[in-house]
Amino acid sequence: MTAEEKELQPEATAPEDHDDDDELEQEDEVVPQGQAKKKKKKKKPKKKSPTVKQSDPPRVGLTKLFPSGVYPEGEVVEYKDDNASRITSEEKRYNERMLQEDPNETYQNIRRAAEVHRQVRQYARKNIKPGMTMTSIVEMIEDSVRALVEEDGLNSGIAFPTGLSRNSCAAHYTPNAGDKNVLQANDVLKVDIGVHVKGKICDSAFTMNFEPTYDDLLKAVEDATNVGIRESGIDARLGEIGAAIQETMESYEVVVGGKTYPVKAMDNITGHSIEPYSIHGQKPIPMVATDDQTKMEEGEYFAVETFGSTGRGHLDEGGECSHYAWQQAPRAPLRLTSAQSLLKTINKNFGTLPFCRRYLDRLGESNYLLALNHLVSQGIVQDYPPLNDIKGSMTAQFEHTILLRPTCKEVVSRGEDY
Structure with a gap:
């Protein structure tokens, strides 16, 4: 090519940038005579992965909402000062990473169960209303648990019957077939829900009231549960945890009809360690001071639950068993x-x-x-059988499941509601 011919060639220019969604045609290219012009292919917009959301009522299984198999972490709480060295321990942090990364280990199974619990209970708390039968309430809760945990025999499902104990009945009531009991506006309702994945159980409970008379009772018990969680940790002694729970709970009073009732911690029911496929493990967490020097240990997990009462603070069996x-x-x-x-x-x-x-x-x-x-x-x-304080008293319950990780404790069932 001569110098004159080179000067006649068009200058090369960089192509203009366009968004993916633009449908601008390419400018004509200079092509040799007799050859067909190549058409520039239009870029198609990228398809976004569909976002799966929970339904109302909740019926979408957790594995569809979290396809990676990694489930939300609960509230992470540092250990008290006497265990502070664990946070900086390279060995402890390594052990924890190994546990976190194995989806078949305890962490992800408990977290999956806990996320089911959170979603179901938040729906239940919005929808439980006076005038509903106990049967309709329990079916609403358990149908949701079965759907979200994707019930599969002993691999995943309900961990224990949903408790709907009211008023002086503190625990172990769920309706049998034909039960006609109806929730009343002045009832104090304990809702205790259990979910398991591969035998790893999330056990958590809350109390609902629909008028303010017993607000202070609920506050006393919720505060006591949070104190129990605060005092729990590796090497914590069970009897000392019970003393802290009792001190907190019994600092409250409830005024009903002008009469003042002290809130009493239950002396014959406890929180408990949790073992695979066993809701009540070998280590009880008392709600009152005891001489029990048994220690919590790394890797264990516990249901920290507290019951408070305007009655005598002692429960007896009574009523139809379920x-x-x-x-x-x-x-x-x-x-x-x-x-x-x-x-x-x-x-x-x-x-x-x-x-x-x-x-x-x-x-x-x-x-x-x-x-x-x-x-x-x-x-x-x-x-x-159902567990009851004296007739005419009111009882309340709050409960969370905690996991004693090597470097911290995780309140796996904690949510925005409690």
Whole structure:
């Protein structure tokens, strides 16, 4: 090419930048004669991944909301000063990273169960209203738990019957079939929900009231639970935690109809450690001062729960039983064929997890009371009747599940509501 020909060639220019959504045509290119002009392909807008949101009522399973298998962390709380060195320990931090990264380990399973709990309870707290039957309330809660945890036999599901204990009844009430009880505007309602994933249980409870008479009772119990969480940690002594809970709880009073009632901590019910497929582990957390010098240990997790009462602060069994749990294999062959059959159903569907009569109904069992009572009388199944303070008193409950990690404690069930 001669110098004159070079001067006649068009200068090369950089192409103009356009957004992906622009549909501007490319300017004509200079091409050799006889060749077809190439058309520039238009860029298609990038498709955004659809965002899955929870439905109302909640029915979208957690694995669809968190496809990575990583679930929200609970509230992280530093250990008290006597355990401060754990935060800077390279070994402890390494051990914790290993646990965090393994989706089959305790952390993600508990967090998945806790996130189910948070979403279900927040829906329940908005929708539970006076005038509803106990049965409609419990079905609203348990249908949501089953959907969100994506119930799968003993791999994931409800960890224990949903407690809906009212007023002087503090625990272990859930409606049986045919229950006609209706929530009243002046009731104090305890809602205790359990969720498990691969046997790792999230146990958390709250109390609702619908008029202000017992606001201070609820505040006393919630504060006591938070103090119990604050005092918990690696090497913390159980009896000392109980003393702190009692001191906080019993600093409150409730005025009802011009009469003042001291709030009393329950002396014969406790929080507890949690073990795989076992809601009540071997370490109880008392709500009153005791001489128990047993220590909490790294890697354990606990249900820190407190009950307060305007009554005597002591619970007795009474009322129609709904809660049961398998205890052990029979020492001798069962004489009732119906009991043998029912025991197989219990072992297959619940294992060591507590169950209630409604759950047996749901599985298609019928006319099973004789067989169930026989299993109880033989010590194979344990019954848990409702627990009540004196008539006319009011009780409240708050509870969180905490995990004692190597470098901190995690309140896995903590949410914006409590």
